[in-house]
Amino acid sequence: MTDTTQRQQRFARGKTVLDAIDGEAGANVIEALGEVSPELAHQVVAWGFGDIYSRSGLEPRDRQLVTLGMLTALGGCEPQLEVHVNASLNVGLTPQQIVEAMLHAAVYCGFPRALNATFTAKKVFAERGLLPVE
Amino acid sequence: MTDTTQRQQRFARGKTVLDAIDGEAGANVIEALGEVSPELAHQVVAWGFGDIYSRSGLEPRDRQLVTLGMLTALGGCEPQLEVHVNASLNVGLTPQQIVEAMLHAAVYCGFPRALNATFTAKKVFAERGLLPVE
């Protein structure tokens, strides 16, 4: 197998995971990168999803809990958080669990980060007809 | 006293502080949370303002100086900084002191964070007819 084939296989494996988890939102990010950094697009898919996310050591819903925690803590990652709130819903977390994770985050990151994350979740929930959360 | 009464009392105490400090801007945040995370709204008010902000150990203007420092340093908290520039004016800090605090912040956080904070202050000052700062 050539390096090129190998590279395409790793991408294909990642794309399958990306599509299953992130759906259209993930595909849009990859497409938007095409003109400016096709290699970053490749690595997000081939490495991020193909090599790491697809590993069996943690269930997708558990990976999403870790990811919600990280993106809330980092701050300034609202576009990525939007993708991952969608992804969290796609892999079985409920809106209630997602906002509970962000309330939990207030204890460790403070209210400003928790508020920004929660308003990002609100935007996604509104788009998917999931408001109000009760 | 039941747990519910106790909870309502802590919220009421915090709401009084929030209204006095943040005014309409704070109330808008709480209202916007209602559909997505009423519990986060409750905790911001009952804990953040009722239990902590209301303590006598630091004057409101001193709390706002600490808060301006934190929000400038964290970055990505422009919505919260907007609320707290308003709050700082409400508790007696002058526009000159607020921009001086942000200039001071450049020494510890660098110019990008100081610039973002100062432009947020500019937006609030413009809304309140406080430009130019001299």
Add this chain to the structure above:
Amino acid sequence: MTDTTQRQQRFARGKTVLDAIDGEAGANVIEALGEVSPELAHQVVAWGFGDIYSRSGLEPRDRQLVTLGMLTALGGCEPQLEVHVNASLNVGLTPQQIVEAMLHAAVYCGFPRALNATFTAKKVFAERGLLPVE
């Protein structure tokens, strides 16, 4: 019920959760705060554990996944991460899942944060006789 009684009850409720989750490591932090900021000690227990962690919306193991993500992302929180690697083991996460969460973190926070978190986990695992992780 007086305010003092109410305060003691919230603390007691939090202390029960703290002891169950964090064990000795959590108690040591609270004790070390006694001389310098007893109020911070009170709030960590009464609010962090009593009001928030104890809520039923997320299982303790799920809260720990979010927390591992946040503490890895924040950086510079090795003492707290040490407590929470212990807590994660206490509530049923395996060493394999913990290091997998930190590998997952590399995708979102980069290798330096993931490495620091993993070496903190190594220290805890060594103390509890859980090395090597296989």
Add this chain to the structure above:
Amino acid sequence: MTDTTQRQQRFARGKTVLDAIDGEAGANVIEALGEVSPELAHQVVAWGFGDIYSRSGLEPRDRQLVTLGMLTALGGCEPQLEVHVNASLNVGLTPQQIVEAMLHAAVYCGFPRALNATFTAKKVFAERGLLPVE
């Protein structure tokens, strides 16, 4: 020489560097600060560019590589990154090198920061007719 003259000279020296490196984008930031914090404007120019950037120990293109790394890592500095992607092009870095630096950043800061930086670069490249990057 009076203090005032000295102050004007330091500003003038910095303004020459700023104009050469950042062009119109830098001048716009300085002008926008005028009404709210003329002293911050002065210090960005006189100290940031006059005293530090102008030093001979690192070439402008090398300073821009360090700056791209920092602004990507900090997060939430998209306005400053926009100025500095322009500056990087002005001092001789190619679009290919800029996006490669941001791909490199993914290893140390994670994908979300690298993505936000890359999309900021895309905006600048589009304005300057430099897309697609190949």
Add this chain to the structure above:
Amino acid sequence: MTDTTQRQQRFARGKTVLDAIDGEAGANVIEALGEVSPELAHQVVAWGFGDIYSRSGLEPRDRQLVTLGMLTALGGCEPQLEVHVNASLNVGLTPQQIVEAMLHAAVYCGFPRALNATFTAKKVFAERGLLPVE
């Protein structure tokens, strides 16, 4: 006045402020830089203290409140926080006010940052015979 004289005057002005605010702790940092980056030492003194800290727009105690907020929020700045807890005491903040500022910080930065800052304060208070704080 030559550039060299001007440079020495700015340093001298900053050194006077540094000595008054930070005392021995500040002088030790400057001395430790001498072998590795005398220019960074110069700029901390001449710019940080001479040009910015010495400005009349905010009292030293107010600058220290902003600084405590920033250093707590940034994280990983324990050496600088140690210097600035000392400085805060030197300019008239009480141990009670310092720990109250750090409790206040928990609301905006979360408990881990507040805990790390408070334990740094504890170290300084212990060295100065100021424990327990009551």
Add this chain to the structure above:
Amino acid sequence: MTDTTQRQQRFARGKTVLDAIDGEAGANVIEALGEVSPELAHQVVAWGFGDIYSRSGLEPRDRQLVTLGMLTALGGCEPQLEVHVNASLNVGLTPQQIVEAMLHAAVYCGFPRALNATFTAKKVFAERGLLPVE
């Protein structure tokens, strides 16, 4: 070629880069990970160095400038910064250029981050007999 062979080849390619750039310091990190997260060790080498660092789009010295900027800005990454100050020297940056990059960082990240980075550089320079920097 099997997946296992492919995995070993990517690791081998990365190991060659890692050894050339980071020398013994990098190898020690990889070895220390062996007992706790061999997969993280694999990914640092195979992906970080094999897939990304080895790309031809940026020279090693340019990658190190970006990396010094990122690690200084992130904070709390002193162990990684130590490895990368060594790496920077190994690929041809001089001690003068390294401390100049960290002085430059003060403008964008503030003095505390610049100081911590510079003291880490001092430690490495001392070990390699490169003090004083003149």
